[in-house]
Amino acid sequence: MAIRWVDGLKRGGVLVLAFVATAFFFLPLLWIVISSFKTQLDLFAIPPKWVFQPTLANYINVLRSDFRAQFANSMAVALASTLFSLLLGSLTAYGFSRYSLRGSSFIQFWILSLRFLPAVAVMVPFFLVFNALRLRDTLLVLFLVYNIFNISFAVWVLKAFFDEIPLELEEAAMLDGYSPLQVFLRVSLPLVRPGLVTTAIFCLIQSLNEFLLALALTVRAAETAPVGLAKLQTFLGTDWGRISAAGTLFMLPVVLFTILVRNELVRGMSFGRMK
Amino acid sequence: MKAARSPLSDGAAVARPAAAVPAIPATSVEAAAGPSGVWLRRLFFVPTLIYLLVMTIFPLLYSLGVSLFDYTMGREARFIGLRNYADLLADPLVWQALRVTLQLTGMAVAIELTLGVALGFVFFQQIPPIPFLRLLVFMPMMLAPLVIGLFWRFLLDQTFGLVNFLLSALGLAPVPWLIHPQFALLSVLIVDVWQWTPFVTLLTVAGLGTVPPELKEAAALDRASGWMRFRHIYWPYLRFPLLLALLFRTIDVMKMFDVPYILTGGGPGNFTTTLSLLAYRYHFQFFQIGKAAAIAWVVVILINIVTNLMVRWLMPRAPQEQVDTGL
Numbered sequence: 001m002a003i004r005w006v007d008g009l010k011r012g013g014v015l016v017l018a019f020v021a022t023a024f025f026f027l028p029l030l031w032i033v034i035s036s037f038k039t040q041l042d043l044f045a046i047p048p049k050w051v052f053q054p055t056l057a058n059y060i061n062v063l064r065s066d067f068r069a070q071f072a073n074s075m076a077v078a079l080a081s082t083l084f085s086l087l088l089g090s091l092t093a094y095g096f097s098r099y100s101l102r103g104s105s106f107i108q109f110w111i112l113s114l115r116f117l118p119a120v121a122v123m124v125p126f127f128l129v130f131n132a133l134r135l136r137d138t139l140l141v142l143f144l145v146y147n148i149f150n151i152s153f154a155v156w157v158l159k160a161f162f163d164e165i166p167l168e169l170e171e172a173a174m175l176d177g178y179s180p181l182q183v184f185l186r187v188s189l190p191l192v193r194p195g196l197v198t199t200a201i202f203c204l205i206q207s208l209n210e211f212l213l214a215l216a217l218t219v220r221a222a223e224t225a226p227v228g229l230a231k232l233q234t235f236l237g238t239d240w241g242r243i244s245a246a247g248t249l250f251m252l253p254v255v256l257f258t259i260l261v262r263n264e265l266v267r268g269m270s271f272g273r274m275k
Numbered sequence: 276m277k278a279a280r281s282p283l284s285d286g287a288a289v290a291r292p293a294a295a296v297p298a299i300p301a302t303s304v305e306a307a308a309g310p311s312g313v314w315l316r317r318l319f320f321v322p323t324l325i326y327l328l329v330m331t332i333f334p335l336l337y338s339l340g341v342s343l344f345d346y347t348m349g350r351e352a353r354f355i356g357l358r359n360y361a362d363l364l365a366d367p368l369v370w371q372a373l374r375v376t377l378q379l380t381g382m383a384v385a386i387e388l389t390l391g392v393a394l395g396f397v398f399f400q401q402i403p404p405i406p407f408l409r410l411l412v413f414m415p416m417m418l419a420p421l422v423i424g425l426f427w428r429f430l431l432d433q434t435f436g437l438v439n440f441l442l443s444a445l446g447l448a449p450v451p452w453l454i455h456p457q458f459a460l461l462s463v464l465i466v467d468v469w470q471w472t473p474f475v476t477l478l479t480v481a482g483l484g485t486v487p488p489e490l491k492e493a494a495a496l497d498r499a500s501g502w503m504r505f506r507h508i509y510w511p512y513l514r515f516p517l518l519l520a521l522l523f524r525t526i527d528v529m530k531m532f533d534v535p536y537i538l539t540g541g542g543p544g545n546f547t548t549t550l551s552l553l554a555y556r557y558h559f560q561f562f563q564i565g566k567a568a569a570i571a572w573v574v575v576i577l578i579n580i581v582t583n584l585m586v587r588w589l590m591p592r593a594p595q596e597q598v599d600t601g602l
Contacts, residue, residue, distance in 0.1 A: 017397045018405050025473060026411040029418075031437055032426045044435050047444075088323045095319025099305045099312070107324070114331060116582060118530035120551040121575045124341060124558060124568045125334035148330050151323060170304050180308040180315055209419035211533045212555070226421040230537055233425060240429050247422050258417045262410055266481040269416070269474060270519055274481055 029251075036244035043240050058245035067246050070228035074250075077139050077224065078207035081146040082200050088147075089154025089199065090192075094184055096155065097162035098170075108159075114152035115271055119212045122148075127216055137219040145213050150203040157202070157272035161195030162188060194264075201257045202268040208254060225250050335575075338568040346565035359569040369570065371545050372553040375460065379549065380528040383467045387524055388517065390468070391475020398476055399483045413477055415470045424537035427466045428453065431538075456546040459539045463547050466534050471527075475520045482516035483509065518589050525585070526578050550574050 035043060037054040062068075095101065096108060126145060130136045165188055173187045174180070189196075214224040223231075229250065232243050258265075266274050308315055342360070345353040363369045398409050415423065430437050431452040439449040452462045486509060494504050532551040535541055541548035541556070548556070550570060558567035 011402060014397055014400050015402060015405070017394075018400070018408050021394050021397065022408045022411050025415055025469065028426065028430055028437075028469070029414065031430065035429070046435065046440070048435075048437055048440050088326065091319045092323040095316065098302045099308075099316050099319060101316070101320055111327065113582075114327065116526045116578055117331065118551060118571070118574045118578060120530065120532065120554045121338065121571045122331070122334045123555070124564060124571055125337040127558070128341065128564070129334070129337065144330065148327065151327060155323065167302055167304065171307075174304070174307050180304060180312065181318075183304060184315075205417060209421075211419065211421040211536075212551070216555070216559070226419050229425060230421060233428070233537065238428075243425060244429070247426060250422060251418055254417055254419075255414065258414060259410070262413075265413055265477055269477060270481075270516070273519055274478065274516060 032244045033248050035240065036248045038241060040241055058241040059249070061242050062246045062249065065242075066223075067225065067228050067249075070223050070225045071250065073139060073222055074208050074224040074226070075253075077142045077146060078204045080139075080143050081150050081207050082203040084143070085147055085150035085154045085203055086196060086200055089151050090158050090189065090196065092151075092155045093158035094162050094188060096159050108155075111152045111155050112271065114148060117148075119210075123213060123216045126213070130217060136217055137222045139222050141217050142214060142222060142224070145217065146207045146210060149206060149210075153203060153206065153271065154199050157199045157267060158192060158195055160267065160272035160275070161192040165191050198261050198264040198268060201261045205254050205257055208250075338571060341565055342568035342572055344565045346563070346568075348562035348564065352565075355565075359565050362566065363569055363573065368545060368548070368553060369550075369573075372548050372550045372570075373573075375545075375547060376529060376531070376549045378460070379464060379467070379531065380525060382464055383471070383528045384521065384524050386464075386468050387472045387475050388521060391472045391520065392479050392513070392517065394472065394476040395479025395483060399480045409480070412473050414473075416474045416477075418470075420470065420533040421537055423470050424466060424534040427462070427469075428538050431462055453539050454543060456543055459543055459547050463531075463535050463538060466538060467528060467531070471524060474524070475517075478516035478520045479513060482513040486512045518585075521589070522582065522585055525581055529578055529581065530574055550577075 034050075036058055037056070038049070038052055039055050039057065042049050042052045096104065101107065122145070126141070127136070130141045135141050169191075170183050170187055173183050178186065208224075209226070210224075211226045211230070214227050215230065218224065218227060225246075229243065229246055232239060232246065261268060305312055343354060343356055345355045345358070394412075398405060398412065429435075431439075433439060433449055433451050433454065436452070438452070443449060450458055452458050490508050494508050499507070530551050531549050532555065535547045535549055535552050536555070539547040541552050545553075551574060554567045554570040554574070557563050557570060
């Protein structure tokens with residue numbers, strides 16, 4: 001009896017802690033979403049208002065501004081870079097999983113180390129080179145640069161997925177007369193489809209979230225949503241209604257993506273090192 | 276299924292001799308590929324390796340070159356050898372940025388790991404609705420740091436911010452979060468802790484998922500103390516995920532840019548200017564590109580040193596248990 005009572009207390013304590021922590025990590029986000037439906041007056045009310053007449057004015061403002069084009073830029077670059085990285089990444093990941101290569105472990109380590117490459121280190125040279133080539137402020141440049149990080153991510157995460165396919169399966173396919181290329185295309189690649197989806201979603205999120213290089217390599221035409229958001233906060237004073245609405249719109253796809261990959265968060269966030 | 280030896284080396288479960296000798300096929304698939312395997316291998320490796328080499332080695336070398344020039348916008352570039360680096364040593368801005376960066380790194384990593392592990396034990400429980408709450412808690416780390424920084428600028432506003440309102444509700448005085456030097460640094464720290472503690476929690480929950488249930492039951496029967504349980508039952512399974520968390524967090528804080536850029540602009544004064552932010556400002560505000568490149572190289576070298584030390588000192592000595600979680 002006594003032990004059961006203690007267990008119940010423990011359970012309750014754990015639940016309380018879990019709720020407090022969730023409030024700490026989630027309430028700020030909720031507050032921004034709520035704020036995005038407020039009028040200018042309600043936004044700056046003291047004390048802050050929890051009950052108010054909601055308005056869509058901020059969203060209408062945002063959708064009429066440059067933000068729409070910036071959001072489209074973000075999406076276009078993220079999609080293009082994700083597809084390209086998936087293509088090269090799946091080839092190389094399969095190669096590392098099944099084929100030998102001189103210095104394989106060193107090369108894999110090098111590719112992994114790109115995860116740690118500070119963006120600021122490539123900012124200066126890319127700025128100078130693309131400026132000289134008159135390519136600065138184009139989506140092409142962002143595509144080329146984001147590929148670095150996305151390919152290295154795709155290679156590692158997809159390799160983890162390919163490693164899980166039993167060799168026997170591929171051997172059986174070859175006994176059936178498949179060529180090695182066919183084995184890759186018709187047997188292994190379809191089997192890692194969940195891996196491809198996970199990788200794609202993480203690449204999309206990473207590309208959408210990148211800021212420093214987008215800031216340094218764009219001027220106006222190729223500005224992405226984070227750069228546009230950063231510029232909303234300026235000398236004219238900060239329009240928090242607009243920022244919270246634009247921020248909410250920008251968060252939306254990432255939140256949906258996260259819900260889609262909720263079971264693969266560990267694999268994605270650990271660069272394929274854990275499952 | 277991943278047997279993970281070190282976070283960096285290849286920890287794949289498919290163990291095979293190091294591929295130093297390409298003549299020996301790695302797998303039966305490769306053996307069967309025969310002569311056409313040469314072409315296949317080119318297809319698998321060449322495009323990626325060329326792309327990554329061209330896009331990383333070239334810019335790094337180029338920026339190393341630039342860092343040896345007095346490269347100021349609107350002036351002829353002039354070779355000055357290591358003068359930029361010598362100037363950095365005498366530049367109080369650089370020393371301050373280095374101190375800010377290291378302070379932030381030390382504090383953020385310490386808090387995130389402690390708090391993250393503790394919360395990991397909470398969120399590992401399967402009591403409903405905890406599995407659902409997990410998803411809410413893991414949300415911040417998926418969002419753009421820039422957007423997060425912007426949101427917190429609003430939340431930490433001295434007059435209208437939610438945080439000061441909550442403090443006043445507790446009877447506390449409003450805090451000049453983004454204006455006061457010490458509080459500004461604390462603000463940057465809070466935002467990083469808020470966004471990335473869940474990352475440590477995620478890896479902890481994953482690690483705890485790998486502890487065999489028999490072990491936990493045995494400990495419960497033995498009535499082992501909390502610390503003993505942690506040290507002998509959980510720690511062997513948490514070591515690898517936490518090393519990974521330590522590595523990722525340390526390096527990411529050391530190159531932090533977005534949050535101080537948008538939250539405080541590096542201010543007041545330069546009290547929250549990190550090395551990355553300083554490099555950006557040397558490039559885009561002072562137009563001294565050579566110096567910007569030199570600072571960027573300092574960041575690269577710093578990160579390399581820290582990574583190497585960590586991997587060398589902390590790498591699990593014995594082969595790690597399989598890291599496979601039901602999460």
